[in-house]
Amino acid sequence: MDFIKEREERTKWFMHDRFGMFIHWGLYAIPGRGEWVQSDEQITQKTYEKYFDEWDPARCDMKEWARLAKRAGMKYAVLTTKHHEGFCLWDSAYTDFKSTKTACGRDLVREFVDAFRAEGLKIGFYHSLLDWHHPDYPAYGDMYHPDRENEEYKGKQHDFDRYLTYLHNQVRELLTDYGKIDLLWFDFSYEGHMGEDWKGTELVHMVRQLQPDIIMNGRLEANGESYGSVMTDEPNIFSGDFACPEMIIPPYGLRTPSGRAIPWEACFTLNNNWGYTPNDKHYKNAGQIIKKLVECTSKNGNMIVNISPTAKGEIPKQQAEILDAVGDWMRENGESIYGCHMSDFEKPEWGRYTQNGNKLYAHITEESIGAIALPGVKGRLKKARRLSDGYEMLMLTPWVAKEFPDCEFINYGTPDCFSFTVDETPDTVIELELKEE
Ligand code: GLC
Numbered sequence: 135m136d137f138i139k140e141r142e143e144r145t146k147w148f149m150h151d152r153f154g155m156f157i158h159w160g161l162y163a164i165p166g167r168g169e170w171v172q173s174d175e176q177i178t179q180k181t182y183e184k185y186f187d188e189w190d191p192a193r194c195d196m197k198e199w200a201r202l203a204k205r206a207g208m209k210y211a212v213l214t215t216k217h218h219e220g221f222c223l224w225d226s227a228y229t230d231f232k233s234t235k236t237a238c239g240r241d242l243v244r245e246f247v248d249a250f251r252a253e254g255l256k257i258g259f260y261h262s263l264l265d266w267h268h269p270d271y272p273a274y275g276d277m278y279h280p281d282r283e284n285e286e287y288k289g290k291q292h293d294f295d296r297y298l299t300y301l302h303n304q305v306r307e308l309l310t311d312y313g314k315i316d317l318l319w320f321d322f323s324y325e326g327h328m329g330e331d332w333k334g335t336e337l338v339h340m341v342r343q344l345q346p347d348i349i350m351n352g353r354l355e356a357n358g359e360s361y362g363s364v365m366t367d368e369p370n371i372f373s374g375d376f377a378c379p380e381m382i383i384p385p386y387g388l389r390t391p392s393g394r395a396i397p398w399e400a401c402f403t404l405n406n407n408w409g410y411t412p413n414d415k416h417y418k419n420a421g422q423i424i425k426k427l428v429e430c431t432s433k434n435g436n437m438i439v440n441i442s443p444t445a446k447g448e449i450p451k452q453q454a455e456i457l458d459a460v461g462d463w464m465r466e467n468g469e470s471i472y473g474c475h476m477s478d479f480e481k482p483e484w485g486r487y488t489q490n491g492n493k494l495y496a497h498i499t500e501e502s503i504g505a506i507a508l509p510g511v512k513g514r515l516k517k518a519r520r521l522s523d524g525y526e527m528l529m530l531t532p533w534v535a536k537e538f539p540d541c542e543f544i545n546y547g548t549p550d551c552f553s554f555t556v557d558e559t560p561d562t563v564i565e566l567e568l569k570e571e
Pocket of ligand 1: 158169170321322357358380401408
């Protein structure tokens with residue numbers, strides 16, 4: 135089987151499930167100014183270590199996190215096992231900079247895996263390729279390292295190969311000690327640190343050997359800016375199985391030059407930060423998340439939404455509330471997301487279509503006055519029901535629509551032209567059953 139075929143097989147569950155939870159959690163939850171705080175403010179390692187001495191998320195109950203993800207309708211979750219700061223949430227044999235050596239003494243990766251698996255979610259590990267704590271990661275003169283301008287580090291010897299051994303060893307640990315891992319999310323590559331610079335071929339072979347079914351993102355050779363060779367018809371070994379656009383939904387979905395669909399997952403924050411940032415109150419609302427999830431699905435992509443737990447180990451109330459509201463909608467309308475994909479029909483004016491076989495889902499996001507025109511489905515309509523409650527939508531062309539004979543119309547239960555939608559939900563889904571062509 136060629137790589138693209140294998141990729142299609144591997145990513146089947148992923149492209150079916152559509153909706154995941156991202157969790158950014160680490161020492162940076164204490165300063166609460168985002169997960170890049172150490173780099174942004176050029177905090178030296180010595181100073182940063184005070185957060186390590188304090189780390190004790192005593193109120194963390196991963197079972198609660200997992201239940202929230204499930205209620206929200208999320209089907210997989212990806213936890214930062216280690217972010218760029220280098221702090222490890224598991225009991226790694228290769229460092230002391232880990233949660234089990236803090237006051238908390240807990241293997242938080244283990245707790246995550248157990249709790250999310252118990253709720254039936256698939257398990258993903260985010261793992262930072264960068265490491266601002268490891269002595270053999272280039273510091274002075276690096277593009278991002280917190281000590282990039284720290285004169286004390288000028289000319290300091292480091293052995294990058296030794297760092298790579300550390301990186302590979304830790305990935306091996308994560309993929310050996312925690313059972314079946316479904317997804318690996320590397321982050322990220324940049325100039326001089328890309329593909330083979332990470333001993334990428336060796337790394338990919340090891341990953342696939344340990345977890346033959348795992349899917350990987352493409353950031354062993356890519357970043358948020360460009361997605362790497364996954365975008366081509368001849369992806370290389372670093373390409374991973376899916377592209378990961380960050381804070382953007384690709385305007386037309388993603389295809390290779392020859393037109394093959396590329397699996398992708400757009401990642402989004404709930405406010406404007408990945409790591410816990412209590413002063414950032416710029417929250418998206420549930421309606422936006424729902425509509426963007428629908429948009430991703432309608433363009434053959436996934437969406438992963440981030441939560442940023444506090445240093446005490448709790449999910450900020452506002453974040454939980456948004457996800458619960460998304461969950462209310464998903465419970466009634468999830469069928470229009472899971473297993474759905476880009477529709478055969480063109481994007482209508484009042485919203486979007488998603489489709490699964492002969493089920494066409496009309497996502498009405500714009501209020502209507504009078505009957506709703508369904509462009510493109512003339513003669514194909516068998517039945518129309520509101521998905522949330524099974525309510526019958528009449529398939530009648532009202533008397534005022536005589537001039538538009540090429541359209542099919544649905545009506546909110548009144549056979550005249552006086553029906554309308556009200557904005558009770560951000561997205562009213564009508565399930566349209568199509569006749570075979
Ligand atoms: C970025 C950032 C990072 C975040 C990630 C999520 O590349 O470095 O902080 O974890 O994207 O997509």
